[in-house]
Amino acid sequence: MPAAHIRNIRSEIQPVSDAAKNLLSVLLYFDIFDYPLTASEIIDRSSIISKTEALKEIYALTERGGIYRYGDYYTIQNNGALVNRRIKGNLLAIKYLRKARRISSLISYFPFVKSVMLSGSISKMYMDENSDIDYFIITEPNRLWIARFFFVLFHKTLFLNNTKLFCYNYMIASDHLGIAKMDTYTAAEIVTLIPTYGSACYRKFLEANTWTKAFFPNFPVPVTENIKEGRSWIKQLLEKIFSGRLGENLDIYLMKHTERRWHRRLPPHLFADPEAYMSLKRHTAKGHTHDHYPRILKAYQDRIRSFEISHGTTLSQASANSFHN
Numbered sequence: 590m591p592a593a594h595i596r597n598i599r600s601e602i603q604p605v606s607d608a609a610k611n612l613l614s615v616l617l618y619f620d621i622f623d624y625p626l627t628a629s630e631i632i633d634r635s636s637i638i639s640k641t642e643a644l645k646e647i648y649a650l651t652e653r654g655g656i657y658r659y660g661d662y663y664t665i666q667n668n669g670a671l672v673n674r675r676i677k678g679n680l681l682a683i684k685y686l687r688k689a690r691r692i693s694s695l696i697s698y699f700p701f702v703k704s705v706m707l708s709g710s711i712s713k714m715y716m717d718e719n720s721d722i723d724y725f726i727i728t729e730p731n732r733l734w735i736a737r738f739f740f741v742l743f744h745k746t747l748f749l750n751n752t753k754l755f756c757y758n759y760m761i762a763s764d765h766l767g768i769a770k771m772d773t774y775t776a777a778e779i780v781t782l783i784p785t786y787g788s789a790c791y792r793k794f795l796e797a798n799t800w801t802k803a804f805f806p807n808f809p810v811p812v813t814e815n816i817k818e819g820r821s822w823i824k825q826l827l828e829k830i831f832s833g834r835l836g837e838n839l840d841i842y843l844m845k846h847t848e849r850r851w852h853r854r855l856p857p858h859l860f861a862d863p864e865a866y867m868s869l870k871r872h873t874a875k876g877h878t879h880d881h882y883p884r885i886l887k888a889y890q891d892r893i894r895s896f897e898i899s900h901g902t903t904l905s906q907a908s909a910n911s912f913h914n
């Protein structure tokens with residue numbers, strides 16, 4: 590967002606309390622996606638413990654012109670069309686969520702898959718014509734690349750390489766559940782994951798990444814009681830076939846084969862920062878070829894700086910305890 594956009598907020602607004610600064614930091618982050626939030630969503634994404642205090646600050650910022658309200662939604666931008674855009678995207682996400690759950694049920698039959706979660710835009714309950722259904726997958730240790738082979742096969746045959754309904758660009762093994770990159774963007778991606786298979790493994794994943802609570806201490810954990818568990822006889826048979834030395838050698842071969850192919854096809858800078866782009870290890874298969882991650886963090890930092898300059902205040906310190914930038 591250009592600095593001029595931030596200056597559209599009236600310059601006499603001076604958020605003084607840490608609570609107000611924290612709420613503004615939340616809205617500035619989601620403004621990157623042109624995504625207005627309800628009051629309860631702002632509170633869930635903030636570090637303010639008292640709901641009464643948070644609501645008081647939200648209403649005060651609205652009255653003073655610090656933020657704008659359109660019905661039940663609040664936004665940094667004075668643009669009611671964003672609310673219509675969000676509602677339309679939410680409705681489309683509900684439609685795609687049903688499809689994603691059916692696909693997840695099929696994925697649960699893949700060998701060595703321990704947990705399936707929806708990530709990306711659908712996990713925020715928003716979809717548009719450019720959105721894909723993204724899956725975050727946890728596999729058994731030392732069999733990640735065999736599991737990924739079945740994803741590739743499934744993708745090429747059933748979906749004819751179309752990623753609209755089936756995009757699997759992040760897989761990790763259950764013995765490496767901790768995510769090293771600890772920042773606002775990564776935390777937001779983790780806490781908004783929607784588990785669709787393997788609730789026990791999903792809960793272990795959350796336990797391995799409790800650092801996200803420093804960013805989103807109020808964010809509700811999804812209910813997992815009705816999520817599918819267990820291993821079908823097909824899954825058990827395939828896992829037995831690829832157990833032992835055969836599975837070990839095949840998993841290593843598939844990883845090295847993919848690594849050679851990706852290095853031939855993709856520019857070198859994508860492999861220089863494995864946390865942001867490409868990571869190929871026995872316990873990780875991540876194929877992020879776009880600059881989405883660094884672009885989002887830079888956009889958030891730019892918004893924070895622009896707001897601070899425009900209003901002679903500091904949001905960074907208030908954000909440092911929870912909603913980091």
